[in-house]
Amino acid sequence: MKIKTIVAALLSAGVATLAFADINVGVLVSATGPAASLGIPEKNTFALMPTTIAGEKVKYIVLDDASDTTTAVKNTRKLLTEDKVDVIIGSTITPNSLAMVDIVAEAETPMISMAASARIVEPVDAKRRWVFKTPQNDVQMSTAITEHMSNSGVKTVAFIGFADAYGEGWWQEFSKIAEVRKLKMVASERFNRADTSVTGQVLKLMSTNPDAILIAGSGTPAALPQKALKEKGYKGRIYQTHGVANNDFLRVCGRDCEGTFLPAGPVLVAAQLPDTNPVKKTALNYIAKYEKAHGPGSVSTFGAHAWDAGLLLANAIPVALKKGKPGSKEFRLGLRDALEATNNLYAAHGVYSMTATDHLGLDQRSRVMVKIEGGKWVVQK
Amino acid sequence: MDLQIALLLGQDGIVNGAIYALLALALVLVFTVTRVIFIPQGEFVAYGALTLAAFQAGKTPGTLWLMLGAGVLVALIDTFKAVRSGSLVRLKRIVLWDLVLPGAVAGLVLWLEPGRLPLAAQVVLALAIVVPLGPMIYRLAYQPLAGASVLVLLIVSVAVHWALVGLGLLFFGAEGSRTTPFSDAQFNLGMLTINGQTLWVLGASAALIVALYLFFGRSLYGKALRATAINRVGARLMGISTTMAGKLTFTLAAMIGALSGILVAPITTVYYDTGFLVGLKGFVAAIIAGLVSYPLAAAGAILVGLLEAFSSFWASAFKEVIVFTLIIPVLIWRSLTSHHVEEEE
Numbered sequence: 189m190k191i192k193t194i195v196a197a198l199l200s201a202g203v204a205t206l207a208f209a210d211i212n213v214g215v216l217v218s219a220t221g222p223a224a225s226l227g228i229p230e231k232n233t234f235a236l237m238p239t240t241i242a243g244e245k246v247k248y249i250v251l252d253d254a255s256d257t258t259t260a261v262k263n264t265r266k267l268l269t270e271d272k273v274d275v276i277i278g279s280t281i282t283p284n285s286l287a288m289v290d291i292v293a294e295a296e297t298p299m300i301s302m303a304a305s306a307r308i309v310e311p312v313d314a315k316r317r318w319v320f321k322t323p324q325n326d327v328q329m330s331t332a333i334t335e336h337m338s339n340s341g342v343k344t345v346a347f348i349g350f351a352d353a354y355g356e357g358w359w360q361e362f363s364k365i366a367e368v369r370k371l372k373m374v375a376s377e378r379f380n381r382a383d384t385s386v387t388g389q390v391l392k393l394m395s396t397n398p399d400a401i402l403i404a405g406s407g408t409p410a411a412l413p414q415k416a417l418k419e420k421g422y423k424g425r426i427y428q429t430h431g432v433a434n435n436d437f438l439r440v441c442g443r444d445c446e447g448t449f450l451p452a453g454p455v456l457v458a459a460q461l462p463d464t465n466p467v468k469k470t471a472l473n474y475i476a477k478y479e480k481a482h483g484p485g486s487v488s489t490f491g492a493h494a495w496d497a498g499l500l501l502a503n504a505i506p507v508a509l510k511k512g513k514p515g516s517k518e519f520r521l522g523l524r525d526a527l528e529a530t531n532n533l534y535a536a537h538g539v540y541s542m543t544a545t546d547h548l549g550l551d552q553r554s555r556v557m558v559k560i561e562g563g564k565w566v567v568q569k
Numbered sequence: 570m571d572l573q574i575a576l577l578l579g580q581d582g583i584v585n586g587a588i589y590a591l592l593a594l595a596l597v598l599v600f601t602v603t604r605v606i607f608i609p610q611g612e613f614v615a616y617g618a619l620t621l622a623a624f625q626a627g628k629t630p631g632t633l634w635l636m637l638g639a640g641v642l643v644a645l646i647d648t649f650k651a652v653r654s655g656s657l658v659r660l661k662r663i664v665l666w667d668l669v670l671p672g673a674v675a676g677l678v679l680w681l682e683p684g685r686l687p688l689a690a691q692v693v694l695a696l697a698i699v700v701p702l703g704p705m706i707y708r709l710a711y712q713p714l715a716g717a718s719v720l721v722l723l724i725v726s727v728a729v730h731w732a733l734v735g736l737g738l739l740f741f742g743a744e745g746s747r748t749t750p751f752s753d754a755q756f757n758l759g760m761l762t763i764n765g766q767t768l769w770v771l772g773a774s775a776a777l778i779v780a781l782y783l784f785f786g787r788s789l790y791g792k793a794l795r796a797t798a799i800n801r802v803g804a805r806l807m808g809i810s811t812t813m814a815g816k817l818t819f820t821l822a823a824m825i826g827a828l829s830g831i832l833v834a835p836i837t838t839v840y841y842d843t844g845f846l847v848g849l850k851g852f853v854a855a856i857i858a859g860l861v862s863y864p865l866a867a868a869g870a871i872l873v874g875l876l877e878a879f880s881s882f883w884a885s886a887f888k889e890v891i892v893f894t895l896i897i898p899v900l901i902w903r904s905l906t907s908h909h910v911e912e913e914e
Binding site: 225380 | 574577578581584585588735738742743744745746747833836837838840842843846847877878879880881882883885886888
């Protein structure tokens with residue numbers, strides 16, 4: 189690993205000196221460690237991005253942070269001081285992105301995060317002026333779930349989530365919104381990504397006899413509670429979060445996941461969207477590109493967050509080039525201003541319209557409710 | 570909490586405890602014979618399970634290439650040593666064990682397309698791929714340092730662990746897999762429903778423990794391992810090769826690990842890094858036994874399993890904290906009661 193990083197650093201340093209006037213994009217993904225299932229498709233996506241924008245060559249310098257906050261900080265500094273990047277895209281996960289905010293603000297370099305939490309860009313203050321993000325906030329997804337629950341007559345809800353920032357974040361957002369919607373939270377349990385059994389938690393949830401259970405986990409680990417619930421004979425509705433929206437989840441969960449509801453970015457079910465949906469074309473475009481390189485069925489919603497970051501950048505660079513040359517302070521400031529001025533940009537996960545107070549810029553068009561039917565994602569009207 | 574919940578939790582705890590027991594036995598075995606605290610024990614669990622899962626998904630598992638590569642590396646080192654010391658007789662054995670046999674296994678796997686074979690054949694092939702990694706890792710990582718202190722061997726273990734986890738991510742990807750259960754049977758016992766797979770885990774664990782007991786009590790090799798564990802110098806004076814003992818121990822440890830993984834894969838999702846935590850819980854059980862006693866290690870493992878099941882019911886957010894905090898009172902109790910003298914190094 190170490191040798192690989194050194195070689196990558198040497199190579200990129202060499203490249204940086206050779207091609208001085210190019211636009212350098214620093215990319216930080218969690219391609220190894222616990223978030224690897226999110227980071228790997230993101231990393232693959234950067235290989236598909238345009239290498240020239242508005243006539244300027246663009247260099248993507250991709251580093252791995254091993255899902256580790258300390259490494260993320262270290263590599264961010266490396267990108268800023270050694271590679272002299274004009275913009276940073278990353279990281280994959282919330283703790284890393286939060287730690288990077290101070291560093292990019294200090295270096296006055298714009299950053300586009302691919303992590304979920306709203307705290308990365310809210311509230312927009314002196315530091316977060318430089319920070320943008322592409323994935324939908326937990327709040328947006330929570331409102332979609334609570335809306336679907338109360339519309340289908342659910343009165344009591346039990347919750348089981350990861351014993352980490354992901355589960356905790358969901359619990360806080362979801363329980364707040366559920367209260368407003370007059371949904372009663374009857375139980376709240378935690379489990380670990382690496383657990384081999386969740387029998388205890390599942391029995392406790394079922395002893396409260398809820399109408400619906402929300403499982404807040406990401407990737408294939410979220411299948412474990414669902415399988416345990418079915419095995420113990422739970423008959424109510426089961427909701428998952430958008431963290432499970434990849435095909436590996438369907439493979440591992442199998443028929444135990446039939447009838448599960450979850451909110452997701454439109455890219456997951458792009459082919460089923462009506463033609464009038466503005467996101468359909470841009471989402472299908474990304475899917476076609478990704479699957480051409482990595483095989484049919486390989487696409488995941490996480491890679492699309494990276495793609496959207498690339499689209500935001502491609503949209504902002506031509507404007508910023510008028511302000512200054514790549515590598516200059518004026519160019520970075522121009523880039524920041526142009527990102528903030530993003531208006532009605534059609535991307536894979538929705539339509540981005542940013543303002544000085546909203547550095548995410550997604551609206552209701554960025555999420556759909558999906559049901560798992562016959563081992564496939566089926567969009568709900 | 571009523572009786573039914575208690576029974577279900579107890580069942581869950583005992584099944585997990587059986588797996589921890591196997592791993593605890595392997596850890597005790599490796600430590601007593603070679604003084605290695607074998608942190609990578611858990612990786613064999615993941616490798617065994619994921620190799621089998623790869624067969625069932627119709628893929629060629631990356632562990633196959635790892636085994637071939639490690640075999641070639643071992644053969645190169647051993648050949649170099651044999652040539653330098655002029656004992657060319659050893660060459661035949663080197664070629665047979667490190668090149669021909671792994672090659673034969675690889676050929677068999679590539680030729681048979683294990684995805685279509687019955688489950689038993691898949692299990693045998695998965696074991697044939699993963700188990701040879703045990704002695705090969707011993708040869709590459711530990712044998713050159715066999716005389717080093719426990720601390721140095723522990724550091725090597727950490728390095729081997731990270732290397733294997735990294736390779737696991739490369740071979741199997743970040744997402745987990747499950748395998749098809751050995752049996753779909755279900756038995757109703759009053760309030761309890763018992764799955765066929767549960768019985769398989771318990772039965773196989775018990776059978777393996779009995780087999781190990783017979784191996785150590787009755788066979789010459791088993792007695793040689795016990796002799797090495799009790800007194801390395803004395804065993805060497807009696808003509809027992811410590812290298813042989815080390816390789817045999819690691820073969821057994823790899824086999825126990827891979828088999829545990831294959832047993833547990835149908836009841837839980839296994840990831841490339843699942844092994845570490847499972848192995849760590851086996852380690853807690855081994856610590857309860859002071860890293861020397863087999864029956865105590867097995868009992869400790871059941872205790873860990875039950876504690877885990879019941880704490881996941883009452884305080885799920887603190888489950889791991891509760892399980893690993895168990896070490897502290899155990900260590901206090903052990904240091905107060907035992908008069909253990911460290912072996913001079």
